[in-house]
Amino acid sequence: MEKARWGVVSTAKIGIEKVIPGIQRSRxxxxxxxASRDLERAQAAASRLGIDxxxxxxxxxxxxxxxxxxxxxxxxxxxxxxxxxxxxVGKHVLCEKPIGLNAADAARLSEVPRGVRVMEGFxxxxxxxxxxxxxxxxxxxxxxPRAIQVAFSYFxxxxxxxxxxxxxxxxxxxxxxxxxxxxGRFFFDADPTRVVGLIDRDPAFETDRLTSGLLxxxxxxxxxxxxxxxTVPYQRVQILGTQGRLEIxxxxxxxxxxxxxxxxxxxxxxxxxxxxQETLPAADQYAEQADAMVKAVRDGQAAPTGVEDAITNMxxxxxxxxxxxxxxxxxx
Numbered sequence: 001m002e003k004a005r006w007g008v009v010s011t012a013k014i015g016i017e018k019v020i021p022g023i024q025r026s027r028x029x030x031x032x033x034x035a036s037r038d039l040e041r042a043q044a045a046a047s048r049l050g051i052d053x054x055x056x057x058x059x060x061x062x063x064x065x066x067x068x069x070x071x072x073x074x075x076x077x078x079x080x081x082x083x084x085x086x087x088x089v090g091k092h093v094l095c096e097k098p099i100g101l102n103a104a105d106a107a108r109l110s111e112v113p114r115g116v117r118v119m120e121g122f123x124x125x126x127x128x129x130x131x132x133x134x135x136x137x138x139x140x141x142x143x144x145p146r147a148i149q150v151a152f153s154y155f156x157x158x159x160x161x162x163x164x165x166x167x168x169x170x171x172x173x174x175x176x177x178x179x180x181x182x183x184g185r186f187f188f189d190a191d192p193t194r195v196v197g198l199i200d201r202d203p204a205f206e207t208d209r210l211t212s213g214l215l216x217x218x219x220x221x222x223x224x225x226x227x228x229x230x231t232v233p234y235q236r237v238q239i240l241g242t243q244g245r246l247e248i249x250x251x252x253x254x255x256x257x258x259x260x261x262x263x264x265x266x267x268x269x270x271x272x273x274x275x276x277q278e279t280l281p282a283a284d285q286y287a288e289q290a291d292a293m294v295k296a297v298r299d300g301q302a303a304p305t306g307v308e309d310a311i312t313n314m315x316x317x318x319x320x321x322x323x324x325x326x327x328x329x330x331x332x
Contacts, residue, residue: 124251148222152177178317
């Protein structure tokens with residue numbers, strides 16, 4: 001079967017360093033074209049990454065009849081417009097997270113033509129460690145899951161970085177809090193009924209630099225998380241059940257093409273000496289994500305997670321922002 005031909009809009013760092021190499025390693029696709037508003041930048045990226053075609057505008061890339069899939073890693077405020085432009089010319093789109101600036105912005109994607117797939121880029125859903133963790137939960141390995149705790153942080157105080165610009169959708173909740181929300185939804189296999197958010201904003205950037213959330217998933221299930229753009233780099237997912245605990249060591253930035261580890265505890269020792277370690281085989285979550293999308297299209301199936309799923313995630317983010325502003329529980 002001929003590999004699907006991907007086109008990439010922009011030379012964003014996430015694309016150059018992570019997603020494009022992942023697609024190039026995938027079984028079902030390859031990156032055939034890349035575009036930038038600066039043709040020389042597109043050409044340099046194409047040369048570096050073994051991409052056949054470089055374009056000096058996004059419009060020229062979208063007009064290429066040989067491109068079947070588009071990867072959109074543009075700043076958050078451009079996600080919906082460019083995704084819609086691609087979808088309207090029949091391209092399937094993998095769009096970076098979060099899908100838009102808010103739920104109303106994301107809802108515009110309901111205009112995507114029938115038969116065109118749009119998927120939000122939460123690559124973690126396709127990593128073997130996440131799939132194995134969910135399998136263990138469904139098997140009852142730790143009893144009934146009750147609490148999920150997520151920590152995710154890095155330090156970035158560069159005023160020129162888009163993550164520190166509110167007008168482009170910067171801040172901790174939008175950039176990495178969305179992963180914590182997805183963890184809760186993925187492992188509980190449910191959506192929260194109400195949420196509480198607490199935010200500390202950078203006085204100069206006006207973006208949230210430290211955000212915590214409490215999400216009620218009903219039936220005695222809770223997600224708590226803390227994310228930050230200005231604390232020491234760290235990430236973990238802990239899942240507490242009635243009979244044990246699961247821990248994902250590097251849940252979000254798993255080393256690309258390397259093995260990963262998760263740990264199972266039965267609670268017999270508070271120092272962690274009761275840990276049972278599982279090592280998952282080497283994997284590239286970006287390659288797995290690309291293959292999942294291509295397979296869905298080739299098999300005539302819906303995208304693994306489509307537009308409605310992305311809009312739901314944005315509604316939860318919006319509710320956390322409202323809660324932080326009003327000091328109240330909010331419904332997504």
